[in-house]
Amino acid sequence: MVTTNELLQKRCRHLDTGLSDTEIAQHLAAVPGWALQEGKVAKTYSFANYYETIAFVNAIAWLIHAEDHHPDLTVTYNRCIVKFDTHSVNGGRGGISENDFICAAKVDAVYQQGRHQG
Template identity: 40%
Template sequence: MDAHELAQQHCTPQKGAHKRLTGDTLATHLRSVPGWIEADNHISKDFQFADYAQVVAFVNQVAALAAAEDHHPDIMFGFNRVRVVFTTHSVRGVSINDLICAARIEAMRDL
C-alpha cells in the first residue's frame, strides 16, 4: 500500500496483538512514509521549520488530524522542530492506524 492509499483511509479500532505490525510487514509500510522510523514499538519523525509560528501551525494541524481520527500521537516541539510519535496502546505496538496518520501528515505537508 502506498502513501496515497494509506492517506485515503481512516483509523478504526484496533485491539489485540494480532493487529500489531512487525517485521517485513511493518518495514514495507514504512517505505510508504519516508522519514518515519520504527523503534521500541512506535513510529516517529522529526520535522524542521523556519520559525516558531510554523511549528505551532503544524502542531495544530497534527492535533486536528488526531482529534478527527481519534488516534493521538505524542508531540514534542521547540523553537524550530517537532517530533511526532505514534503507537497503538491497545495492540502494544504499531498498527495500521499509526501508518494512516503518518501518511495523512505527509499528505498535509504536501499541500
C-alpha cells in the same frame, strides 16, 4: 505492498492486532522519512521558526482528533517530533498498527501542504 495513496484513503479504526516486523517494514516504505524508534513510528519535522512549528501542531491536532489516534509530540522552537504507536494492540501492551501509518501519511500531507503555501 501498501502505498502512500492507499494510506491516505483509509480511516483509523479500533485494532487489537499489530503489524508483524515484515508488515512494518512494508508500511515504512510507504511513508518516507518515518522510522521505528523505541517501539514507535517517528519522524522529525523542521520549520523556520516557532510560529510555523505551532501552526503545524495546530493543523495536525485537528487531523489527529478526527482520526482519534493520538501521537506523542515533542515541540521545540523550530522542530516537532511526531511518534505514533497503538496502545490497544497486543493485549493492551501496545505496538505498531496500520493506524500509525495512516496517520503518518496524513501528517506528511499536512506538512507538504504547509510547505507549498509558505
